[in-house]
Amino acid sequence: MHGYTQDKENYLKRLRRVEGQVRGLARMVEEDKYCIDILTQVSAVTRALQAVSLGLLDEHLKHCVAEAMAEGGERADEKVKEASDAIARLVRS
Amino acid sequence: MHGYTQDKENYLKRLRRVEGQVRGLARMVEEDKYCIDILTQVSAVTRALQAVSLGLLDEHLKHCVAEAMAEGGERADEKVKEASDAIARLVRS
Amino acid sequence: MHGYTQDKENYLKRLRRVEGQVRGLARMVEEDKYCIDILTQVSAVTRALQAVSLGLLDEHLKHCVAEAMAEGGERADEKVKEASDAIARLVRS
Amino acid sequence: MHGYTQDKENYLKRLRRVEGQVRGLARMVEEDKYCIDILTQVSAVTRALQAVSLGLLDEHLKHCVAEAMAEGGERADEKVKEASDAIARLVRS
Numbered sequence: 517m518h519g520y521t522q523d524k525e526n527y528l529k530r531l532r533r534v535e536g537q538v539r540g541l542a543r544m545v546e547e548d549k550y551c552i553d554i555l556t557q558v559s560a561v562t563r564a565l566q567a568v569s570l571g572l573l574d575e576h577l578k579h580c581v582a583e584a585m586a587e588g589g590e591r592a593d594e595k596v597k598e599a600s601d602a603i604a605r606l607v608r609s
Numbered sequence: 610m611h612g613y614t615q616d617k618e619n620y621l622k623r624l625r626r627v628e629g630q631v632r633g634l635a636r637m638v639e640e641d642k643y644c645i646d647i648l649t650q651v652s653a654v655t656r657a658l659q660a661v662s663l664g665l666l667d668e669h670l671k672h673c674v675a676e677a678m679a680e681g682g683e684r685a686d687e688k689v690k691e692a693s694d695a696i697a698r699l700v701r702s
Numbered sequence: 703m704h705g706y707t708q709d710k711e712n713y714l715k716r717l718r719r720v721e722g723q724v725r726g727l728a729r730m731v732e733e734d735k736y737c738i739d740i741l742t743q744v745s746a747v748t749r750a751l752q753a754v755s756l757g758l759l760d761e762h763l764k765h766c767v768a769e770a771m772a773e774g775g776e777r778a779d780e781k782v783k784e785a786s787d788a789i790a791r792l793v794r795s
Numbered sequence: 796m797h798g799y800t801q802d803k804e805n806y807l808k809r810l811r812r813v814e815g816q817v818r819g820l821a822r823m824v825e826e827d828k829y830c831i832d833i834l835t836q837v838s839a840v841t842r843a844l845q846a847v848s849l850g851l852l853d854e855h856l857k858h859c860v861a862e863a864m865a866e867g868g869e870r871a872d873e874k875v876k877e878a879s880d881a882i883a884r885l886v887r888s
Binding site: 566569570573574577578581582585586588592593596597599600603604606607608 | 760763767768772778785792
Protein backbone atom coordinates (compact mmCIF):
# COMPACT_ATOMS: atom_id res chain seq x y z
CA MET A 517 0.00 0.00 0.00
CA HIS A 518 1.32 3.40 -0.98
CA GLY A 519 0.01 6.94 -0.97
CA TYR A 520 -1.34 6.68 -4.50
CA THR A 521 -3.00 3.28 -4.10
CA GLN A 522 -6.47 4.69 -3.41
CA ASP A 523 -6.18 6.72 -6.61
CA LYS A 524 -4.61 3.94 -8.66
CA GLU A 525 -7.30 3.83 -11.34
CA ASN A 526 -6.98 7.56 -11.87
CA TYR A 527 -3.19 7.33 -12.31
CA LEU A 528 -3.51 4.35 -14.65
CA LYS A 529 -6.00 6.26 -16.77
CA ARG A 530 -3.71 9.27 -16.98
CA LEU A 531 -0.68 7.17 -17.87
CA ARG A 532 -2.63 5.34 -20.57
CA ARG A 533 -3.60 8.72 -21.99
CA VAL A 534 0.08 9.79 -21.95
CA GLU A 535 0.97 6.54 -23.72
CA GLY A 536 -1.56 7.39 -26.41
CA GLN A 537 -0.12 10.90 -26.70
CA VAL A 538 3.39 9.50 -27.20
CA ARG A 539 2.04 7.14 -29.88
CA GLY A 540 0.44 10.22 -31.45
CA LEU A 541 3.86 11.92 -31.45
CA ALA A 542 5.38 8.98 -33.33
CA ARG A 543 2.53 9.20 -35.84
CA MET A 544 3.21 12.91 -36.35
CA VAL A 545 6.88 12.16 -37.09
CA GLU A 546 5.86 9.27 -39.36
CA GLU A 547 3.56 11.59 -41.32
CA ASP A 548 6.19 14.37 -41.57
CA LYS A 549 4.17 16.85 -39.58
CA TYR A 550 5.57 20.32 -39.01
CA CYS A 551 8.37 20.39 -36.36
CA ILE A 552 6.80 23.19 -34.31
CA ASP A 553 3.49 21.30 -34.06
CA ILE A 554 5.36 18.24 -32.79
CA LEU A 555 7.21 20.40 -30.24
CA THR A 556 3.91 21.85 -28.99
CA GLN A 557 2.62 18.33 -28.53
CA VAL A 558 5.79 17.19 -26.71
CA SER A 559 5.32 20.11 -24.27
CA ALA A 560 1.76 18.90 -23.61
CA VAL A 561 3.00 15.36 -22.86
CA THR A 562 5.73 16.71 -20.57
CA ARG A 563 3.17 18.76 -18.65
CA ALA A 564 0.88 15.72 -18.30
CA LEU A 565 3.78 13.66 -16.89
CA GLN A 566 4.71 16.50 -14.57
CA ALA A 567 1.15 16.58 -13.24
CA VAL A 568 1.38 12.82 -12.57
CA SER A 569 4.66 13.37 -10.68
CA LEU A 570 3.26 16.22 -8.61
CA GLY A 571 0.22 14.11 -7.75
CA LEU A 572 2.31 11.10 -6.72
CA LEU A 573 4.59 13.32 -4.66
CA ASP A 574 1.66 14.97 -2.87
CA GLU A 575 0.24 11.52 -1.98
CA HIS A 576 3.69 10.39 -0.92
CA LEU A 577 4.06 13.32 1.50
CA LYS A 578 0.53 12.87 2.81
CA HIS A 579 0.91 9.16 3.48
CA CYS A 580 4.39 7.58 3.43
CA VAL A 581 6.26 10.62 4.79
CA ALA A 582 3.50 11.45 7.29
CA GLU A 583 3.60 7.89 8.66
CA ALA A 584 7.39 7.94 8.99
CA MET A 585 7.13 11.31 10.76
CA ALA A 586 4.52 9.97 13.16
CA GLU A 587 6.99 7.20 14.07
CA GLY A 588 9.76 9.80 14.23
CA GLY A 589 13.44 9.01 14.60
CA GLU A 590 15.87 8.15 11.84
CA ARG A 591 13.30 6.73 9.48
CA ALA A 592 11.55 10.14 9.32
CA ASP A 593 14.82 11.88 8.40
CA GLU A 594 15.49 9.26 5.75
CA LYS A 595 12.04 9.69 4.21
CA VAL A 596 12.42 13.48 4.04
CA LYS A 597 15.86 13.16 2.47
CA GLU A 598 14.46 10.73 -0.09
CA ALA A 599 11.52 13.04 -0.87
CA SER A 600 13.82 16.09 -1.15
CA ASP A 601 16.06 14.20 -3.58
CA ALA A 602 13.04 13.26 -5.69
CA ILE A 603 11.87 16.89 -5.70
CA ALA A 604 15.36 18.02 -6.81
CA ARG A 605 15.30 15.51 -9.70
CA LEU A 606 11.85 16.76 -10.67
CA VAL A 607 12.86 20.42 -10.58
CA ARG A 608 16.02 19.78 -12.58
CA SER A 609 14.44 17.58 -15.25
CA MET B 610 10.23 17.60 -45.87
CA HIS B 611 11.26 19.04 -42.53
CA GLY B 612 14.47 19.41 -40.62
CA TYR B 613 14.07 16.09 -38.84
CA THR B 614 13.09 14.06 -41.91
CA GLN B 615 16.58 12.71 -42.58
CA ASP B 616 16.68 11.49 -38.98
CA LYS B 617 13.13 10.20 -38.93
CA GLU B 618 13.98 6.59 -38.08
CA ASN B 619 16.06 7.76 -35.14
CA TYR B 620 13.18 9.88 -33.76
CA LEU B 621 10.67 7.07 -34.28
CA LYS B 622 12.93 4.69 -32.39
CA ARG B 623 13.32 7.12 -29.50
CA LEU B 624 9.58 7.78 -29.33
CA ARG B 625 8.82 4.07 -29.36
CA ARG B 626 11.25 3.66 -26.47
CA VAL B 627 9.47 6.48 -24.59
CA GLU B 628 6.14 4.77 -25.27
CA GLY B 629 7.55 1.59 -23.72
CA GLN B 630 8.79 3.58 -20.72
CA VAL B 631 5.32 5.08 -20.17
CA ARG B 632 3.81 1.59 -20.39
CA GLY B 633 6.41 0.57 -17.79
CA LEU B 634 5.22 3.41 -15.56
CA ALA B 635 1.63 2.13 -15.75
CA ARG B 636 2.89 -1.34 -14.84
CA MET B 637 4.72 0.08 -11.82
CA VAL B 638 1.50 1.74 -10.62
CA GLU B 639 -0.45 -1.47 -11.35
CA GLU B 640 2.00 -3.48 -9.23
CA ASP B 641 1.98 -0.94 -6.37
CA LYS B 642 5.63 -0.08 -6.72
CA TYR B 643 7.15 2.43 -4.35
CA CYS B 644 6.18 6.07 -5.16
CA ILE B 645 9.75 7.37 -5.18
CA ASP B 646 10.82 4.69 -7.69
CA ILE B 647 7.95 5.71 -9.97
CA LEU B 648 8.94 9.38 -9.64
CA THR B 649 12.54 8.54 -10.60
CA GLN B 650 11.24 6.76 -13.67
CA VAL B 651 8.95 9.68 -14.62
CA SER B 652 11.98 12.00 -14.46
CA ALA B 653 13.81 9.67 -16.87
CA VAL B 654 10.88 9.76 -19.32
CA THR B 655 10.67 13.55 -19.08
CA ARG B 656 14.37 13.86 -19.84
CA ALA B 657 14.03 11.51 -22.83
CA LEU B 658 11.17 13.64 -24.20
CA GLN B 659 13.18 16.80 -23.57
CA ALA B 660 16.07 15.35 -25.59
CA VAL B 661 13.64 14.64 -28.45
CA SER B 662 12.41 18.25 -28.29
CA LEU B 663 15.91 19.70 -28.25
CA GLY B 664 16.86 17.53 -31.22
CA LEU B 665 13.79 18.54 -33.22
CA LEU B 666 14.39 22.19 -32.40
CA ASP B 667 18.03 22.02 -33.47
CA GLU B 668 17.02 20.48 -36.81
CA HIS B 669 14.28 23.07 -37.16
CA LEU B 670 16.74 25.94 -36.71
CA LYS B 671 19.27 24.32 -39.04
CA HIS B 672 16.78 23.73 -41.85
CA CYS B 673 13.38 25.44 -41.72
CA VAL B 674 14.55 28.64 -40.00
CA ALA B 675 17.78 28.78 -42.03
CA GLU B 676 15.81 28.52 -45.28
CA ALA B 677 13.39 31.24 -44.24
CA MET B 678 16.37 33.43 -43.28
CA ALA B 679 18.02 32.84 -46.64
CA GLU B 680 14.81 34.11 -48.29
CA GLY B 681 14.72 36.96 -45.78
CA GLY B 682 11.83 39.37 -45.35
CA GLU B 683 8.72 38.84 -43.28
CA ARG B 684 8.76 35.07 -43.44
CA ALA B 685 12.13 35.00 -41.65
CA ASP B 686 10.77 37.15 -38.81
CA GLU B 687 7.72 34.92 -38.56
CA LYS B 688 9.85 31.77 -38.34
CA VAL B 689 12.04 33.22 -35.58
CA LYS B 690 8.98 34.34 -33.62
CA GLU B 691 7.49 30.85 -33.97
CA ALA B 692 10.75 29.21 -32.86
CA SER B 693 11.12 31.59 -29.90
CA ASP B 694 7.57 30.81 -28.79
CA ALA B 695 8.31 27.07 -28.98
CA ILE B 696 11.50 27.57 -26.94
CA ALA B 697 9.52 29.51 -24.32
CA ARG B 698 6.95 26.68 -24.06
CA LEU B 699 9.80 24.19 -23.70
CA VAL B 700 11.58 26.20 -21.01
CA ARG B 701 8.36 26.72 -19.05
CA SER B 702 7.11 23.13 -19.23
CA MET C 703 11.74 30.23 14.05
CA HIS C 704 11.61 28.37 10.80
CA GLY C 705 13.34 25.39 9.29
CA TYR C 706 16.10 27.44 7.73
CA THR C 707 16.81 29.60 10.78
CA GLN C 708 19.73 27.53 12.00
CA ASP C 709 21.30 27.88 8.55
CA LYS C 710 20.40 31.52 8.13
CA GLU C 711 23.95 32.79 7.67
CA ASN C 712 24.54 30.22 4.95
CA TYR C 713 21.39 31.28 3.04
CA LEU C 714 22.25 34.96 3.42
CA LYS C 715 25.72 34.32 2.04
CA ARG C 716 24.32 32.43 -0.94
CA LEU C 717 21.74 35.12 -1.67
CA ARG C 718 24.39 37.86 -1.48
CA ARG C 719 26.45 35.87 -3.98
CA VAL C 720 23.38 35.60 -6.27
CA GLU C 721 22.87 39.37 -5.92
CA GLY C 722 26.48 39.86 -7.05
CA GLN C 723 25.92 37.51 -9.98
CA VAL C 724 22.85 39.50 -11.09
CA ARG C 725 24.88 42.72 -10.83
CA GLY C 726 27.50 40.96 -12.98
CA LEU C 727 24.79 40.19 -15.55
CA ALA C 728 23.85 43.88 -15.75
CA ARG C 729 27.53 44.73 -16.22
CA MET C 730 27.77 42.22 -19.07
CA VAL C 731 24.78 43.86 -20.80
CA GLU C 732 26.24 47.32 -20.11
CA GLU C 733 29.55 46.27 -21.73
CA ASP C 734 27.81 44.66 -24.76
CA LYS C 735 29.08 41.18 -23.98
CA TYR C 736 28.16 38.35 -26.31
CA CYS C 737 24.51 37.16 -25.90
CA ILE C 738 25.41 33.50 -25.49
CA ASP C 739 27.86 34.31 -22.68
CA ILE C 740 25.15 36.26 -20.87
CA LEU C 741 22.72 33.35 -21.33
CA THR C 742 25.27 30.93 -19.85
CA GLN C 743 25.61 33.22 -16.87
CA VAL C 744 21.81 33.54 -16.43
CA SER C 745 21.58 29.72 -16.34
CA ALA C 746 24.19 29.69 -13.55
CA VAL C 747 22.18 32.23 -11.53
CA THR C 748 18.96 30.26 -12.07
CA ARG C 749 20.65 27.09 -10.84
CA ALA C 750 21.99 28.89 -7.76
CA LEU C 751 18.47 30.16 -6.93
CA GLN C 752 17.06 26.69 -7.51
CA ALA C 753 19.57 25.26 -5.04
CA VAL C 754 18.44 27.85 -2.48
CA SER C 755 14.80 26.84 -3.07
CA LEU C 756 15.53 23.13 -2.75
CA GLY C 757 17.46 23.78 0.48
CA LEU C 758 14.65 25.89 1.98
CA LEU C 759 12.08 23.28 1.00
CA ASP C 760 14.08 20.45 2.54
CA GLU C 761 14.36 22.40 5.82
CA HIS C 762 10.67 23.23 5.60
CA LEU C 763 9.70 19.55 5.30
CA LYS C 764 12.12 18.54 8.05
CA HIS C 765 10.87 21.13 10.53
CA CYS C 766 7.61 22.98 9.81
CA VAL C 767 5.84 20.09 8.06
CA ALA C 768 7.23 17.50 10.48
CA GLU C 769 5.93 19.51 13.44
CA ALA C 770 2.49 19.87 11.90
CA MET C 771 2.44 16.14 11.20
CA ALA C 772 3.41 15.36 14.78
CA GLU C 773 0.37 17.41 15.88
CA GLY C 774 -1.70 15.71 13.19
CA GLY C 775 -5.20 16.74 12.22
CA GLU C 776 -6.20 19.43 9.79
CA ARG C 777 -3.09 21.53 10.22
CA ALA C 778 -0.95 18.64 8.92
CA ASP C 779 -3.10 18.36 5.77
CA GLU C 780 -2.88 22.10 5.26
CA LYS C 781 0.91 22.09 5.56
CA VAL C 782 1.27 19.27 3.02
CA LYS C 783 -1.07 21.05 0.61
CA GLU C 784 0.96 24.23 0.99
CA ALA C 785 4.25 22.39 0.45
CA SER C 786 2.88 20.54 -2.60
CA ASP C 787 1.73 23.84 -4.11
CA ALA C 788 5.18 25.32 -3.55
CA ILE C 789 6.80 22.27 -5.17
CA ALA C 790 4.46 22.63 -8.17
CA ARG C 791 5.42 26.31 -8.57
CA LEU C 792 9.09 25.34 -8.35
CA VAL C 793 8.77 22.56 -10.93
CA ARG C 794 6.84 24.78 -13.33
CA SER C 795 9.08 27.83 -13.07
CA MET D 796 26.80 45.28 -31.40
CA HIS D 797 24.60 42.37 -30.49
CA GLY D 798 20.97 41.47 -30.89
CA TYR D 799 19.97 42.97 -27.57
CA THR D 800 21.90 46.23 -27.96
CA GLN D 801 18.95 48.26 -29.21
CA ASP D 802 17.00 47.11 -26.14
CA LYS D 803 19.88 47.51 -23.72
CA GLU D 804 18.15 49.99 -21.42
CA ASN D 805 15.17 47.67 -21.11
CA TYR D 806 17.39 44.70 -20.16
CA LEU D 807 19.36 46.79 -17.68
CA LYS D 808 16.13 47.93 -16.05
CA ARG D 809 14.87 44.37 -15.76
CA LEU D 810 18.15 43.12 -14.32
CA ARG D 811 18.22 45.95 -11.77
CA ARG D 812 14.71 44.94 -10.75
CA VAL D 813 15.87 41.31 -10.38
CA GLU D 814 18.80 42.53 -8.28
CA GLY D 815 16.33 44.33 -6.02
CA GLN D 816 14.20 41.18 -5.79
CA VAL D 817 17.22 39.12 -4.73
CA ARG D 818 18.06 41.75 -2.10
CA GLY D 819 14.43 41.43 -0.97
CA LEU D 820 14.91 37.66 -0.63
CA ALA D 821 17.92 38.20 1.64
CA ARG D 822 15.84 40.61 3.72
CA MET D 823 13.08 37.99 4.05
CA VAL D 824 15.63 35.45 5.33
CA GLU D 825 17.14 38.08 7.64
CA GLU D 826 13.68 38.81 9.11
CA ASP D 827 12.81 35.10 9.50
CA LYS D 828 9.92 35.23 7.08
CA TYR D 829 7.91 32.08 6.46
CA CYS D 830 9.73 29.54 4.21
CA ILE D 831 6.84 29.13 1.79
CA ASP D 832 6.62 32.90 1.23
CA ILE D 833 10.34 32.99 0.44
CA LEU D 834 9.91 30.06 -1.98
CA THR D 835 7.07 31.88 -3.76
CA GLN D 836 9.33 34.91 -4.13
CA VAL D 837 12.25 32.78 -5.44
CA SER D 838 9.92 31.37 -8.12
CA ALA D 839 9.05 34.93 -9.16
CA VAL D 840 12.74 35.83 -9.48
CA THR D 841 13.44 32.66 -11.47
CA ARG D 842 10.61 33.49 -13.87
CA ALA D 843 11.90 37.06 -14.30
CA LEU D 844 15.38 35.73 -15.15
CA GLN D 845 13.86 33.20 -17.53
CA ALA D 846 12.02 35.99 -19.32
CA VAL D 847 15.33 37.86 -19.69
CA SER D 848 16.93 34.72 -21.15
CA LEU D 849 14.09 34.13 -23.59
CA GLY D 850 14.26 37.76 -24.70
CA LEU D 851 18.04 37.65 -25.23
CA LEU D 852 17.74 34.39 -27.12
CA ASP D 853 15.01 35.75 -29.39
CA GLU D 854 17.18 38.79 -30.21
CA HIS D 855 20.16 36.50 -30.73
CA LEU D 856 18.28 34.39 -33.27
CA LYS D 857 16.88 37.46 -35.00
CA HIS D 858 20.25 39.18 -35.37
CA CYS D 859 23.44 37.20 -34.72
CA VAL D 860 22.16 33.85 -36.04
CA ALA D 861 20.29 35.48 -38.94
CA GLU D 862 23.46 37.29 -40.02
CA ALA D 863 25.55 34.13 -39.87
CA MET D 864 22.86 32.33 -41.88
CA ALA D 865 22.88 35.06 -44.50
CA GLU D 866 26.64 34.50 -44.86
CA GLY D 867 26.04 30.76 -44.86
CA GLY D 868 28.78 28.15 -44.66
CA GLU D 869 30.43 26.83 -41.54
CA ARG D 870 29.86 29.91 -39.44
CA ALA D 871 26.08 29.44 -39.78
CA ASP D 872 26.32 25.83 -38.56
CA GLU D 873 28.48 26.94 -35.65
CA LYS D 874 26.01 29.64 -34.63
CA VAL D 875 23.08 27.21 -34.68
CA LYS D 876 25.03 24.68 -32.63
CA GLU D 877 25.91 27.39 -30.13
CA ALA D 878 22.28 28.55 -29.92
CA SER D 879 20.99 24.96 -29.54
CA ASP D 880 23.45 24.35 -26.72
CA ALA D 881 22.29 27.53 -24.97
CA ILE D 882 18.64 26.44 -25.38
CA ALA D 883 19.49 23.03 -23.89
CA ARG D 884 21.14 24.69 -20.87
CA LEU D 885 18.09 26.90 -20.46
CA VAL D 886 15.63 24.01 -20.67
CA ARG D 887 17.63 21.91 -18.22
CA SER D 888 18.27 24.65 -15.65
